Amino acid sequence: MKKFFKSSLFQAVILSLLMVTVYSCSEDTVTPPAGPDAKSINGTVNFVDTNFINSGGIYLISAYPVAGWPPTGGPAAYDTINITRTNNVPNKSYNYKLVDLNPGEYVVSVGFRKTAGGQSPIMSVYGCDTARFLNGAGSDCFLSNPGRATIGANNEGVEGISMLSWSDTAKKVY
Numbered sequence: 187m188k189k190f191f192k193s194s195l196f197q198a199v200i201l202s203l204l205m206v207t208v209y210s211c212s213e214d215t216v217t218p219p220a221g222p223d224a225k226s227i228n229g230t231v232n233f234v235d236t237n238f239i240n241s242g243g244i245y246l247i248s249a250y251p252v253a254g255w256p257p258t259g260g261p262a263a264y265d266t267i268n269i270t271r272t273n274n275v276p277n278k279s280y281n282y283k284l285v286d287l288n289p290g291e292y293v294v295s296v297g298f299r300k301t302a303g304g305q306s307p308i309m310s311v312y313g314c315d316t317a318r319f320l321n322g323a324g325s326d327c328f329l330s331n332p333g334r335a336t337i338g339a340n341n342e343g344v345e346g347i348s349m350l351s352w353s354d355t356a357k358k359v360y
Contacts, residue, residue: 222343227335228283229347231267231296234316236276237354238269243300245269245353247282249292249335256329256360257295257308263287267296269353276353289341291334295360296351307358310351314359328359 222228227249238245248261263284270277284294294312310316313333335344352358 222345223283223285224341224343225287225337226283226285226343227263227287227292227294227337227347228281228343228345229294229349231280231282231310232348232350233276233278233280233353234350235353235357236278237352238276239298239353239355240269242302243298243306245296246299247284247294247296249284249287249294252291252293252334255293255332262292287337289337289339291336293332294335294347294349295328296349298355307355308360309353309355309358310349311359312347312349316350316352316359 231247245267246261246264247267248257248264250257250261254262263286265282265284267280267282295308296310297306297308299306308328311328311332312335313331314327333347335347337344
């Protein structure tokens, strides 16, 4: 009997049972569901030109409540678009995320906030793609029927709110 307890087979069986016991007592890891964060809007801004202003202000992507559009005050949320360069050429695509938004409908826009104050030009509005303005045809879509991003009643976020925008503030839409 002493030989049996000292055998490698017996020790392997005991070690295996111990490992199974320890593993079964460990906590399970829960993976959160994929998708946007609660109370957030995210997407990509693709600029159609590279005439960025390098001083005197910052580029912003902003969300305004539909009731506050066109804007007469500050946005409900905004994110700074930090203009970067690769091989001394400005990048044209930037991801953004707007957070802490209450349930409701929002108009998302790209603008340039001047350091000196005054009216800040808006170069793009979601749902009224800047491409409409490439041929100078123009449109009042940005005022009368802009796209909307909706934060649901249960704070469900929105993803994929992407748009084209001018970087040149002389080509503002508003």
